[in-house]
Amino acid sequence: MMAGVRYPARRRFLMAALSALASAPVWAAAPTPASPQRIASLNLSADEILVEILPAERLVAVTRWADEAGTSNVVGLVPAAAYRFVKADLERLVALHPDLVVVSEYTDADFLHLLQRSGLRYHRMTGLGSPSGVRTAILDLGRAVGTQDRAQKLVARYDRILGELQRRLAGVKRPRVLYWSSGMTAGADSAIGAMIETAGAVNLGRELGVGGIAPPGAERAFAADPDLILVGSWPGAEASVKSHPLLGQSRAVREGRILTMPNELLVALSQYTAEGCWHLAFRLHPDRIPGPRP
Amino acid sequence: MTETRQRRLVLAVLLGLLGLGLAAGTAVGSVPLPLRSVLASLAEALRLPHPGAPPLGPAGEAILWSARLPRVLLAGLIGGGLAVVGAALQSVFRNPLADAGLLGVGAGAALGAVLAVNLGWASELFLGLPLAAFAGALVSVLAIYLLAHTSGRPSLHGLLLTGIAVSAVAGAGTSLLLVATEEFRVKAVLFWLAGGLEGRSWAHLRLAAAFIVAGVLLLWLLGRLLDLLSLGEEEAASLGLNVHAARLTVLGLAALVAGAATAAAGSIPFVGLVAPHALRPLVGARGRHLLPASFLGGALLVVVADLAARTLSDRLDLPLGSLTALVGAPYFLLALRHHEGRL
Numbered sequence: 001m002m003a004g005v006r007y008p009a010r011r012r013f014l015m016a017a018l019s020a021l022a023s024a025p026v027w028a029a030a031p032t033p034a035s036p037q038r039i040a041s042l043n044l045s046a047d048e049i050l051v052e053i054l055p056a057e058r059l060v061a062v063t064r065w066a067d068e069a070g071t072s073n074v075v076g077l078v079p080a081a082a083y084r085f086v087k088a089d090l091e092r093l094v095a096l097h098p099d100l101v102v103v104s105e106y107t108d109a110d111f112l113h114l115l116q117r118s119g120l121r122y123h124r125m126t127g128l129g130s131p132s133g134v135r136t137a138i139l140d141l142g143r144a145v146g147t148q149d150r151a152q153k154l155v156a157r158y159d160r161i162l163g164e165l166q167r168r169l170a171g172v173k174r175p176r177v178l179y180w181s182s183g184m185t186a187g188a189d190s191a192i193g194a195m196i197e198t199a200g201a202v203n204l205g206r207e208l209g210v211g212g213i214a215p216p217g218a219e220r221a222f223a224a225d226p227d228l229i230l231v232g233s234w235p236g237a238e239a240s241v242k243s244h245p246l247l248g249q250s251r252a253v254r255e256g257r258i259l260t261m262p263n264e265l266l267v268a269l270s271q272y273t274a275e276g277c278w279h280l281a282f283r284l285h286p287d288r289i290p291g292p293r294p
Numbered sequence: 295m296t297e298t299r300q301r302r303l304v305l306a307v308l309l310g311l312l313g314l315g316l317a318a319g320t321a322v323g324s325v326p327l328p329l330r331s332v333l334a335s336l337a338e339a340l341r342l343p344h345p346g347a348p349p350l351g352p353a354g355e356a357i358l359w360s361a362r363l364p365r366v367l368l369a370g371l372i373g374g375g376l377a378v379v380g381a382a383l384q385s386v387f388r389n390p391l392a393d394a395g396l397l398g399v400g401a402g403a404a405l406g407a408v409l410a411v412n413l414g415w416a417s418e419l420f421l422g423l424p425l426a427a428f429a430g431a432l433v434s435v436l437a438i439y440l441l442a443h444t445s446g447r448p449s450l451h452g453l454l455l456t457g458i459a460v461s462a463v464a465g466a467g468t469s470l471l472l473v474a475t476e477e478f479r480v481k482a483v484l485f486w487l488a489g490g491l492e493g494r495s496w497a498h499l500r501l502a503a504a505f506i507v508a509g510v511l512l513l514w515l516l517g518r519l520l521d522l523l524s525l526g527e528e529e530a531a532s533l534g535l536n537v538h539a540a541r542l543t544v545l546g547l548a549a550l551v552a553g554a555a556t557a558a559a560g561s562i563p564f565v566g567l568v569a570p571h572a573l574r575p576l577v578g579a580r581g582r583h584l585l586p587a588s589f590l591g592g593a594l595l596v597v598v599a600d601l602a603a604r605t606l607s608d609r610l611d612l613p614l615g616s617l618t619a620l621v622g623a624p625y626f627l628l629a630l631r632h633h634e635g636r637l
Binding site: 181182183184208209210211214215216217218219220222223225234235236237239240243244245246248249 | 323324325353356357360361362364414416417418420479481482485492493494495496604608609610611
C-alpha cells in the first residue's frame with residue numbers, strides 16, 4: 001500500500017532529483033551549426049572514413065581500435081588529440097561536447113536511448129554488409145558531417161577500384177572458397193561473403209545455405225570440398241584449420257591452400273573494403289591482378 | 295519379475311539402445327553415410343568378417359574416422375561420466391538433485407578455459423583449452439576442500455556453501471577475464487561455454503577417457519561405500535566407516551571425472567541429474583546397480599542429444615549444452631516438485 005507511505009525529506013528530494021534527471025536531458029546540446037564541428041566516432045568503420053573526410057581538428061574521438069595494427073587501416077593517421085574510446089562511455093562522451101556522435105547499426109539500442117536522453121545528436125551507419133552498402137554509408141556519413149565533396153571523392157576511388165577489379169576478373173574461373181573462423185563461416189548477406197564473391201570466387205558459405213556468419217558444421221564444410229580455405233591473420237587461425245580433425249584432411253589443406261588474409265582488410269567495413277577485395281583477388285588470381293594494393 | 299531380473303532387463307535395454315544410438319550417431323549426420331558401409335568400414339578396421347558393402351570413399355572414410363567416430367564415442371563417454379558423477383554425489387549429499395555443479399567443477403573449468411583463451415594458450419597450444427579447463431576444475435574443487443576444512447572437518451552444508459562461494463568467485467573471475475579478452479578470441483570461449491563436440495578428435499577422446507574410465511570404474515568399485523554414505527554421517531560412522539575419508543575419496547573421483555568431461559565438451563548440463571533420477575526407480579538406489587545403469591543412460595542421452603545437435607538444422611550445428619538443458623530443465627522441475635511433495 002503505497003498511499004500511506006511517507007518518505008523522509010532527504011529521500012523525497014533525492015527521488016525528485018532522480019525523476020527530473022529521468023525526464024529531461026542530462027546535458028542540453030548547444031545550438032548546432034549546419035555542419036557539426038566536434039565529431040565523436042564510436043565505431044571503427046567511422047574512424048577509418050572520418051580520418052579521410054574530416055579536417056583533423058573536427059574529429060574529437062575515435063575508438064581504441066583505430067590505433068590497433070592488425071585491426072585498423074588508419075594506424076598512425078588519427079590525430080593524437082582525439083580521445084580514444086575503449087568502450088561506449090556516455091559520461092566521457094558528454095564531457096567531450098561533441099555535436100555529432102557516429103554509431104553503427106551494431107550499437108545497442110539501450111546506448112542509443114541514453115544518447116537521445118543526453119541530448120546528443122547521433123548518426124547511425126547502416127547497411128555495411130556489402131560493398132554497395134559501404135558505398136552508400138560513406139556518402140551518408142559525408143552528408144551528416146558536412147563534407148559531401150570529400151566523401152564523394154572517396155567513393156569515386158572506391159568505385160574505380162571495384163570497377164577495375166570487375167574488368168580484370170571478367171570471365172575468370174572462380175575457385176570455391178570457404179571462410180573459416182572458430183567453426184563459423186561467412187554465408188549470404190555477410191560482408192566477408194560479399195568480399196569473396198567480389199574478389200572473383202564462389203562463396204562456399206552461400207552454397208552451404210548459411211546466412212550471415214554462422215557455424216555450418218565441419219562435416220558439411222569438409223564434404224563441400226573447398227578449393228581454398230580463407231582465414232584471418234588472428235593468432236592461431238591457420239593452425240586451428242590445420243589441426244582440425246576433419247578440415248585438416250581437406251584437399252585445400254593437404255594441397256597447402258589456406259589463404260591467410262590481413263585482418264584489417266578482411267573485416268574492413270569502410271573504403272578499405274575495396275582494398276580488401278583487391279587484395280583477396282590478387283591472392284586468388286595473381287595472373288589477373290598486378291599487385292596486392294590497387 | 296524379481297528385482298534382479300528387472301535390473302538385468304533394464305541394463306540390457308539400455309545397452310541395446312546405446313548400441314543403436316552409437317550406430318545412428320555414426321551413420322547419421324549433416325553428411326549422411328550408408329549404415330552398411332559404415333559397419334563394413336568399422337568391421338574392416340577391427341579385422342572382423344563382414345558382408346560386402348559399397349565403400350564409403352575417401353571423404354566418407356575421413357568423416358567417419360576423423361570426426362564422427364571420436365565425436366560419438368566422446369559423447370557417450372562424457373554422458374556416462376557425468377551421469378555416474380551425479381549418481382555418486384546424490385549418495386554423498388543424500389539429495390537426488392545434487393550434481394557436479396556443487397563441486398564448483400563447471401565454474402572452475404570455465405575460468406580455466408577463459409584464462410587459456412585470454413592468454414592465447416588456446417590458440418597456440420594443442421589441447422591448451424581443455425587442459426586449462428581441467429586444471430581450473432581441479433583447482434576449484436581443491437579450493438572448496440581447503441576452505442571448507444579451515445575450521446576442522448566440514449559438514450555437508452559447509453561443503454555446499456563453500457562450493458557456492460568458490461563458484462561465485464570463479465564466475466566473477468570468468469566475467470572479468472571475458473571483458474578483458476580481445477574480441478576475436480571471445481568467440482572460442484563462447485563456443486566452449488555453450489557446450490559441444492565440434493572439432494573434437496581422438497586426442498580429446500584419449501585425454502577424457504584416461505580420467506573418466508578410471509574414475510567411473512573406481513566409483514563403481516566403491517559402490518558399497520556410496521550406499522553407506524547415503525545412510526547419513528552418524529549411521530555410516532556407527533557401521534565403522536571413516537566418513538571423512540570416504541566422502542573425500544568420492545568427491546575427489548567425482549571431480550576428476552566431471553572435470554575431464556567438462557574440459558572436453560564444455561558445459562553439458564542436467565545429464566547428472568536426469569539419468570540417475572530416471573533410473574533409480576528401475577534399478578534401485580544401490581551404487582553397484584545404479585552407477586552402471588546411470589553410465590549407460592547418461593551415455594545414451596548425450597549421444598542422442600549430440601545427434602540431434604548435428605541434424606535438427608540442415609544449415610547449422612546447434613550447441614549440445616543447450617539441447618541437454620532443453621530436455622533436462624523441464625525434467626529437473628518435475629523432479630523437484632516430486633521431491634518436494636515427498637518432504
